[in-house]
Amino acid sequence: MGIEISPPVLKAQLRKARSGRTRSSFVLDVALEICPGITIVFGPSGAGKSTLLDCIAGLLKPDSGRIEIGGEFLLDVGRQIDVPPTKRRIAYVFQTLALFPHMTVEQNVAYGLADVPAPQRASRVKEMLEAFRVEQLANRKADEISGGEQQRVALARSLATSPRVLLLDEPLTALDEGLKKSIMEDLRQWNKAQNIPILYVTHSRAEVDTLGERVIALDRGKIISTGTPQEVLDSPRRSSLAQASGFENLFSGVVTELREADGVMRVRLVKGACEIETPLGHAAAGTAIRLAIRAGDILLATEHPYGLSARNVIAGKIISLEQRGTMFVAQVTADADGAVVFTVHLTLGAKRALELEVNHPVWLVIKTHSCHVLAD
Amino acid sequence: MDSLILSVRLAACVSAILLLIGVPLAYWLAYWNWRGKFLLEAIVALPLVLPPTVLGFYVLIALGPNGPIGKISEALFHRGLAFTFGGLVFASVLYSFPFTVQPLIASFEAMDRRLLDASALLGASRLRTFGSVILPLSLPGIVTAVVLSFAHTLGEFGVVLMVGGNLPGITRTASIDIYDRVQSMEYAEANRMALVLLIISFVVLSTVYGVNRRIGRRMWASWASR
Numbered sequence: 210m211g212i213e214i215s216p217p218v219l220k221a222q223l224r225k226a227r228s229g230r231t232r233s234s235f236v237l238d239v240a241l242e243i244c245p246g247i248t249i250v251f252g253p254s255g256a257g258k259s260t261l262l263d264c265i266a267g268l269l270k271p272d273s274g275r276i277e278i279g280g281e282f283l284l285d286v287g288r289q290i291d292v293p294p295t296k297r298r299i300a301y302v303f304q305t306l307a308l309f310p311h312m313t314v315e316q317n318v319a320y321g322l323a324d325v326p327a328p329q330r331a332s333r334v335k336e337m338l339e340a341f342r343v344e345q346l347a348n349r350k351a352d353e354i355s356g357g358e359q360q361r362v363a364l365a366r367s368l369a370t371s372p373r374v375l376l377l378d379e380p381l382t383a384l385d386e387g388l389k390k391s392i393m394e395d396l397r398q399w400n401k402a403q404n405i406p407i408l409y410v411t412h413s414r415a416e417v418d419t420l421g422e423r424v425i426a427l428d429r430g431k432i433i434s435t436g437t438p439q440e441v442l443d444s445p446r447r448s449s450l451a452q453a454s455g456f457e458n459l460f461s462g463v464v465t466e467l468r469e470a471d472g473v474m475r476v477r478l479v480k481g482a483c484e485i486e487t488p489l490g491h492a493a494a495g496t497a498i499r500l501a502i503r504a505g506d507i508l509l510a511t512e513h514p515y516g517l518s519a520r521n522v523i524a525g526k527i528i529s530l531e532q533r534g535t536m537f538v539a540q541v542t543a544d545a546d547g548a549v550v551f552t553v554h555l556t557l558g559a560k561r562a563l564e565l566e567v568n569h570p571v572w573l574v575i576k577t578h579s580c581h582v583l584a585d
Numbered sequence: 586m587d588s589l590i591l592s593v594r595l596a597a598c599v600s601a602i603l604l605l606i607g608v609p610l611a612y613w614l615a616y617w618n619w620r621g622k623f624l625l626e627a628i629v630a631l632p633l634v635l636p637p638t639v640l641g642f643y644v645l646i647a648l649g650p651n652g653p654i655g656k657i658s659e660a661l662f663h664r665g666l667a668f669t670f671g672g673l674v675f676a677s678v679l680y681s682f683p684f685t686v687q688p689l690i691a692s693f694e695a696m697d698r699r700l701l702d703a704s705a706l707l708g709a710s711r712l713r714t715f716g717s718v719i720l721p722l723s724l725p726g727i728v729t730a731v732v733l734s735f736a737h738t739l740g741e742f743g744v745v746l747m748v749g750g751n752l753p754g755i756t757r758t759a760s761i762d763i764y765d766r767v768q769s770m771e772y773a774e775a776n777r778m779a780l781v782l783l784i785i786s787f788v789v790l791s792t793v794y795g796v797n798r799r800i801g802r803r804m805w806a807s808w809a810s811r
Contacts, residue, residue, distance in 0.1 A: 268705075293705075294702070294705045294706050295705050295706070295710065297706075299706065301703075301706050303699045303703065305697070305699050307697065307699040307700050307702065308703075309703075309704075309717075320704070320707050320709070320717075321708055321709075324708070366707070370707060370708065
């Protein structure tokens with residue numbers, strides 16, 4: 210009708226100090242701009258992810274900051290604007306889902322529609338139940354349905370009210386991959402028409418890979434990187450994030466030599482005589498660094514390999530070998546120093562082909578660019 | 586048997602009044618934090634530790650013709666409250682206060698806060714959250730509170746004696762009647778009444794424990810579908 214509707218972008222600039230006896234204290238201090246579509250907030254536990262969502266939803270009051278959606282201020286501590294959570298029109302699906310256990314699925318979904326006249330309410334509830342494929346459960350009690358069904362009902366309930374933003378706090382972590390994908394597909398489908406910003410919080414690297422279009426990495430209350438999943442995950446610069454993003458091998462080391470012409474440096478692991486070649490970091494010779502290597506990026510060879518491009522070849526011995534699902538996890542000590550243990554992931558086929566067993570001598574092969582240098 | 590009927594009537598009045606006062610008070614104590622809250626909590630718990638004679642004494646003074654409540658009653662109804670059924674109800678409400686309020690606070694505090702957050706984010710006012718989420722999910726606590734205050738009022742002795750005296754049909758409750766009968770060596774009669782009180786108390790308490798164990802979903806369910 211010629212009326213320009215500004216895109217419902219969520220802008221937030223927040224500062225909130227949290228102190229706790231059990232959890233580590235940190236200061237959440239972030240500025241973010243979330244466009245319509247799914248944005249993942251990724252970080253280890255204690256990074257401030259839930260605090261961030263609680264502040265946006267209005268359940269926690271930040272010490273300072275502003276929150277606006279599509280130009281409307283929900284919070285501006287300086288101007289004493291603080292819209293209560295009941296009026297923010299922000300949907301929030303908690304980790305625990307918080308479905309009302311004494312109500313049916315239908316009553317749960319209708320809960321936020323109290324102001325809607327009965328006929329419209331009924332059709333809206335039906336529409337939401339169908340969109341998330343739970344219409345057959347309408348009359349079941351919320352605590353009598355399966356975990357995946359509860360996720361769907363929780364989404365349907367929070368989206369029934371046509372919110373302006375959807376916040377998801379690790380709602381799918383407990384589900385298996387197939388179920389997760391199908392629920393996310395339904396959510397994407399639903400959001401095609403609504404086009405609202407969705408913030409999805411997780412500490413799982415796998416979820417970042419499968420769900421993310423945009424990722425914000427949060428650590429100890431600060432945003433440490435933003436970008437595509439690939440960009441964010443491949444360059445973790447903090448070791449707590451590296452652990453969260455699935456770097457099974459984390460070593461302390463000292464830079465021994467810079468070869469700037471080659472774009473590499475040598476790092477001696479603190480524990481022993483192992484030396485590893487890594488890409489150049491922002492570190493001078495003699496500085497202590499942390500080194501992160503994914504277990505899946507390390508090759509094993511049963512004979513000393515030659516004619517390889519990989520620059521790191523380390524002799525060692527398998528000390529344990531354990532099947533986990535469809536892969537083997539091997540622990541390998543380096544001969545140079547038994548205290549250094551590498552974790553290596555192998556496929557079932559690789560383990561079979563190489564006839565690997567505990568106590569077998571092996572060579573570890575690691576590409577220079579599989580070694581990530583972290584600022585600690 | 587008159588005294589037994591009087592006791593039951595008293596207990597019923599007291600638990601009804603306590604439910605009306607106790608629910609909002611417990612809600613306030615469970616969900617609000619303010620500086621002097623501990624003082625109010627201590628006052629609520631006071632009857633648990635105070636000798637009934639102490640409570641009864643002060644209530645008697647307050648209800649008497651020169652006490653503040655007695656004066657109000659004189660002005661309104663042209664009669665005092667001491668040694669009346671009304672006075673007995675007033676004293677018993679105070680005396681059983683913690684038995685209503687504490688189970689209510691406990692069950693409100695045990696509520697999953699995320700349910701309350703979820704309700705707020707879906708636009709529900711505090712009142713609606715209270716009626717649709719907190720109350721139905723606290724039903725076992727509410728049943729416990731009512732039953733405990735009922736049973737406690739039924740069994741009280743000291744406060745009733747101090748405030749109500751021993752007027753047959755007006756303030757002579759079962760427990761006082763039993764005492765009287767023992768004093769005048771009517772052991773058979775005393776035993777009959779004592780046995781009835783014992784059985785009522787046992788039934789009431791086993792109801793509380795039974796309800797708290799099995800009430801769960803079934804009762805929530807019927808409540809919610811109403």
